[in-house]
Amino acid sequence: MLNFELKNPTKIIFGKGEIAKISKEIIHNAKILMIFGGGSIKNNGVYDQVKDALKDHDLLEFGGVPANPEYEVLLEALHIIKENNITYLLAVGGGSVIDGVKFLSAAASYDGEPWEILKKPVRTLEGEGMPFGTILTLPATGSEMNSGYVISRRETKEKLSSGGPGLFPLFSVLDPEVVRSIPKKQIANGIADAYTHVLEQYMTAPSSADLQERIAESILISLQETAPKVMTEEFDYDAAGNFMWCCTMALNGLIQKGVITDWAVHAMGHELTAYFGIDHARTLAVIAPSHYRYNFETKKEKLAQYAERVWNITEGSTEEKAEMAIKKLEDFFHSLEIKTKLSDYTNDFQNTAERVEKAFIERNWVGLGENKNLTPQDAYKILEMSY
Structure with a gap:
């Protein structure tokens, strides 16, 4: 067996109805940006559960992250983060949304061109990324319990990856009920x-x-x-x-x-x-x-x-x-x-x-x-x- 180090700080909250617990996982004075995909969460009940759980928190929203999260779209979210002094990110979606949030976590405090984070790539160390949690709606990528991500850039037809120990979700909610509505x-x-x-x-x-x-x-x-x-x-x-x-x-x-x-x-x-x-x-x-x-x-x-x-x-x-x-x-x-x-x-x-x-x-x-x-x-x- 090869030498290795293992540290995975992500807290898993598994089971039916567990989305309600996220209010206890996010500090009360956080300014949250909830990021999601094409809107399916508004049809399967997840959106309403999140809104209800965070009704006493300061919550903004950004929707429209596509499959194979696109750099150009994420830059729009990054602008909202900086303009509104967001302090906490919440990914509500599948691996594409979660990967996009990891990129935004890394990019929020990065001084250079954000694409450099993927092109070089730049690893995000512990304490460097903006804190975030996830609510998984499409099982596939495992992004809900790791620190890597992949982003696409339509302009250059590139799909590149990055990551780092500072990009583990603080928590991830896994409710199997979401599978009911997945095509x-x-x-x-x-x-x-x-x-x-x-x-x-x-x-x-x-x-x-x-x-x-x-x-x-x-x-x-x-x-x-x-x-x-x-x-x-x-x-x-x-x-x-x-x-x-x-x-x-x-x-x-x-x-x-x-x-x-x-x-x-x-x-x-x-x-x-x-x-x-x-x-x-x-x-x-x-x-x-x-x-x-x-x-x-x-x-x-x-x-x-x-x-x-x-x-x-x-x-x-x-x-x-x-x-x-x-x-x-x-x-x-x-x-x-x-x-x-x-x-x-x-x-x-x-x-x-x-x-x-x-x-x-x-x-x-x-x-x-x-x-x-x-x-x-x-x-x-x-x-x-x-x-």
Whole structure:
């Protein structure tokens, strides 16, 4: 097991009706800006619950943060923060809204051009970010219990990440009831996103960190077993709770400690979202199978372990089990009605590999993957395999 440090200060408030408790989590004299997305919280009852809980607080609102939170929109919120002397941020939404609030937390006291925080990137240390809490309405990214975020800039077609220990939410409310009103396509995206988060921390090489390995495999199995229950029309509170908690546990830092991690799938997937606007989770489903096939020799032992422990595939050689593992992964995405080829999403895919290679060269991204040895040229070949 590798050396590691673990500190996660986020308080989780889980369960039905728990939004009412946020008034006790935010100091009474705070000047709060509530930030949300397209307005679904006004239809599912969450907005009214928040307003009622904070009726005795000084509360302003900013809506309209889109999926893949856009830099240009967030600058409008940043202007409101500075003009109104906001002291506390409240994210009410999914990962996009929470990521946007993390950026605003970092940018509120940053002296330079805010985009520098992502371009350089600039890490936000403890005590540097504006305090914030979250109310999760769309399980997927795990942003409610970690300190990282990703922001898109339409003008330059970039999607970049940053973070730091100063960007953990102070609290996050997880009420499974919100899953009741989420469209099935978004639930499928959430499952695929969380599943791939686990794979990025697990699908590397066999590790001596047995507990982390077993927890990662348990999250994968739970997502597989929960998926058909939350994809049906009839709402199942227990299944919704398992789905929500799996998404949080997939990326709260626990399973990545003491092991090597990959994240090349995300690096390439972000480019597809920046270029084509494809849903983040679906870009991961496009890239992951090709990534594992391209890096088969270095990953085959872990792929075989995944086949054995997660899919109960015990027959065949290491190579045969590893190949079956990739097929099972694709089948799982397909069971969620998520397609796994770029050509399924756009007809303008022919030059994508070249564009990604060029972007990675310009950013000097020359060492992706768990071994830091994947080059922009490797990314080119993986993208070609994903067509």
